[in-house]
Amino acid sequence: MTGRTHTENSAAGTKAIGCAPGSAGTVGSITRKGRQRRQVAEQTGDLRVLRRVGREQVERAPPRLQRLAVRAASLLFPLLIRAIGATLRFNVEGQEHWDEAAREGRLPIYTFWHDRIFAGTYFFRGRRIVIMTSQSFDGEYIARFIQRLGYGAVRGSSTRGGVGALVELTRLVRRGCPAGFSIDGPRGPRHVAKMGAVLLAKKSGQPILPFGVNAERFWSLKSWDRMQIPKPFSRVRVRFAPPIRVASESDEETLNAKRDELQRALEEVSP
Numbered sequence: 001m002t003g004r005t006h007t008e009n010s011a012a013g014t015k016a017i018g019c020a021p022g023s024a025g026t027v028g029s030i031t032r033k034g035r036q037r038r039q040v041a042e043q044t045g046d047l048r049v050l051r052r053v054g055r056e057q058v059e060r061a062p063p064r065l066q067r068l069a070v071r072a073a074s075l076l077f078p079l080l081i082r083a084i085g086a087t088l089r090f091n092v093e094g095q096e097h098w099d100e101a102a103r104e105g106r107l108p109i110y111t112f113w114h115d116r117i118f119a120g121t122y123f124f125r126g127r128r129i130v131i132m133t134s135q136s137f138d139g140e141y142i143a144r145f146i147q148r149l150g151y152g153a154v155r156g157s158s159t160r161g162g163v164g165a166l167v168e169l170t171r172l173v174r175r176g177c178p179a180g181f182s183i184d185g186p187r188g189p190r191h192v193a194k195m196g197a198v199l200l201a202k203k204s205g206q207p208i209l210p211f212g213v214n215a216e217r218f219w220s221l222k223s224w225d226r227m228q229i230p231k232p233f234s235r236v237r238v239r240f241a242p243p244i245r246v247a248s249e250s251d252e253e254t255l256n257a258k259r260d261e262l263q264r265a266l267e268e269v270s271p
Contacts, residue, residue, distance in 0.1 A: 019128040019152045019177035074144035081149065085122030087232040088215070094240035094269075101209040101243040107173055108209035108243065110180040111197045111262065113270050115190070115225040116213040117182055119236050123213060126150035129178045132165050132196065134186035152177065166199060173204040183266070188224050193263040198246055198255050207243035210262060212270030214239065241265035
């Protein structure tokens with residue numbers, strides 16, 4: 001079974017879910033909201049609001065070069081992913097685990113290592129999976145380019161904005177949107193699972209689906225995760241582990257045990 005066929009056959013059904021393709025944390029929405037508040041303040045003569053809006057725009061809006069870089073990356077990265085992805089030959093292993101996680105209308109919480117994000121983004125494109133991305137500059141361009149490939153984005157991470165992002169993800173999952181985590185992101189440690197997917201599984205009642213996307217031939221970037229860029233025409237194995245379920249009444253000890261189970265599953269499917 002090829003990943004391309006499975007994706008194309010499933011995409012039409014998932015687009016009707018109505019999952020939000022973006023988030024309130026992007027550069028564009030911040031500056032729009034700032035302009036709206038400034039207009040109201042100017043009309044009412046509220047100097048305190050004017051001063052606060054000015055500070056927020058200086059603190060939040062990135063420099064012009066960064067904004068240009070975000071826009072360029074959001075255009076170029078999807079083109080690169082599509083160009084290389086179209087040449088890849090996907091083989092799926094553990095299809096029964098994927099089917100089990102999605103049985104009876106359940107929504108898998110897709111979980112993978114950050115270094116496999118390139119091929120994984122192509123394989124799961126067009127499914128309106130909502131991904132948590134960090135509130136950093138890197139998270140900004142990632143949020144924008146994945147939206148061009150049919151994903152949603154919620155801004156937050158384990159170090160900043162994570163609680164609010166988890167609440168938003170839970171709300172979207174309950175509305176019928178599948179979720180995804182690069183579980184060791186955004187800055188590592190590499191191949192060490194964090195708690196986000198486990199907490200979301202507890203709050204939403206949906207199963208975690210660990211998977212690996214393993215290219216036979218790839219380039220490794222000199223980044224913290226040593227991100228893998230598959231070489232054109234490579235074979236890529238997509239391996240699914242059995243779903244992991246987390247009961248709503250789980251205590252801290254149980255949650256830690258589930259995270260350890262997730263760690264072992266990812267190590268097995270992503271050698």
